[in-house]
Amino acid sequence: MTPTPLLPLDLGASLQRALLGYLPSAQSEDEAQRLAASVRWSIKHDDMSGSMLGGNKVRKLEFELAVALQQGATDVIACGGVQSNYARAACAAAMQCGLRPHAVLRADDPSQGDEAFGWHGNALLHRMMGTNVRLTGRVPFKTGLLPVMEELAASIAAGGGGRKAHILPVGGSGADGVWGYLEAWAELEAQLRDVSSSDRPSDVFVATGSGGTAAGLAIANALTGSRMRIHAVCVCDDAAYFLGHCDEMIEALGLESSMDAASILSVVEGFKGSGYGRTTAEDLRAMHGIALESGVLLDATYTGKGMLGALGCTAAALAGRDAASFGEAFHGLQGRHCLFWHTGGLFGAMDGMLSELMRSGEVPTAAAVEAAAPTSP
Ligand SMILES: Cc1ncc(COP(=O)(O)O)c(C=O)c1O
Known part of the structure; x- marks a missing residue:
């Protein structure tokens, strides 16, 4: 539309x-x-x-995911904190559009794995959706999160099958x-x-x-x-x-x-x-x-x-x-x-x-x- x-x-x-x-x-x-x-x-x-x-995130995603689909994406990578509303909404919207959801999320101590991610709120929803989650420390977007998202996109493409990941900006902004x-x-x-x-x-x-x-x-x-x-x-x-x-x-x-x-x-x-x-x-x-x-x-x-x-x-x-x-x-x-x-x-x-x-x-x-x-x- x-x-x-x-x-x-x-x-x-x-x-x-x-x-x-x-x-x-x-x-x-x-x-x-x-x-x-x-x-x-x-x-x-x-x-x-x-x-x-x-x-508010759904309104941004209506446009961002339309672009992803237009560009032939099969996967979507979002980022934010472990409780990011945007990353959760992006992954839910991706699934609704038939795209596979991934999230690179900042945690206080990523070495704690599951405990750092948590079991409540948006983390629980990621678990229920089966989002592929990667945790990082509290790093800035450009120098910390983005390189991890780019590496993930490259590994998705290298996995074959014509897969292509679309990287979303922080907060959908x-x-x-x-x-x-x-x-x-x-x-x-x-x-x-x-x-x-x-x-x-x-x-x-x-x-x-x-x-x-x-x-x-x-x-x-x-x-x-x-x-x-x-x-x-x-x-x-x-x-x-x-x-x-x-x-x-x-x-x-x-x-x-x-x-x-x-x-x-x-x-x-x-x-x-x-x-x-x-x-x-x-x-x-x-x-x-x-x-x-x-x-x-x-x-x-x-x-x-x-x-x-x-x-x-x-x-x-x-x-x-x-x-x-x-x-x-x-x-x-x-x-x-x-x-x-x-x-x-x-x-x-x-x-x-x-x-x-x-x-x-x-x-x-x-x-x-x-x-x-x-x-x-
Ligand atoms: C519930 C909620 N309200 C407001 C905002 C702020 O929106 P924006 O990131 O577009 O400034 C966000 C996200 O960051 C949010 O999740």
Whole structure:
């Protein structure tokens, strides 16, 4: 399938799309209403874009795997951490397309083999899918993961039978994958077609890890003239990195004469907590409170930080706190309609870390919350 013609980019005509996700994803205000009174919230539910494939990654993979198939691939090699949502979704999508799944995954101590890989969350799903997994240490992409992926691709080709492996970029954030979120924006625009201008969201918040999701949204927002403000809440790296990635995508699309990242994307840096993939009891307590209040489930690595960033910007703006780490999002959110783009990640939340924190008693159970609630007079 070729992309919808809503985006004013003729590049789309030559691009194919493998239909993998359950799309369009819902855009809803129901549970979001209980998030924070000062702002009107809605949620775009990409967490419900499929089960094994669910989350933002499926949108990128629809384009990346179409390219792999077009190029005659028989195998797909993805990479990431042992709990990478992208690597899991890529392997599930590869199987759905009849391609063999491989993953090169970073672990703390790869010499521990099975124990380093683990048995929970996304690792469990790889085990169930029969993904061919290779573990590395915590190495960078270009100098560490990529050489292992290239070596694996070479050994697949050398094995004969006409096999050819397609190597996917980290997080799916490359020039093929960016189409996933250009198209996602077109999908949102179609959902808002009959919504009056006063009811349209003014601000979009999304968690950003490798940068492709936020870049796609920001570029499409600018292309369609939608004039929403796109706020990327960092879960790692910094504003310079994400603006740099967005500029690379602008260039890959040949749009550098009409836009630049700094004028289309606001990056929120203050919510990385204790680092990528780490969480604190305090953050977990906040995520738990959101689940109890609103029924919105978040993971600790991405959407939890994204949502705490979104709510934090609102609260900080209202409390008149120092704007330094909040970027553009700090200004004037009160009374606005903010859309939280839920990017999934819930399998990653099942890696055991949250269970341990809950078990430690640092986070009150629902029963304890109920017991502590004031009784009506
Ligand atoms: C659940 C979830 N949300 C958000 C992101 C961030 O998306 P991106 O890598 O496109 O910045 C990722 C992946 O990195 C993810 O798995």
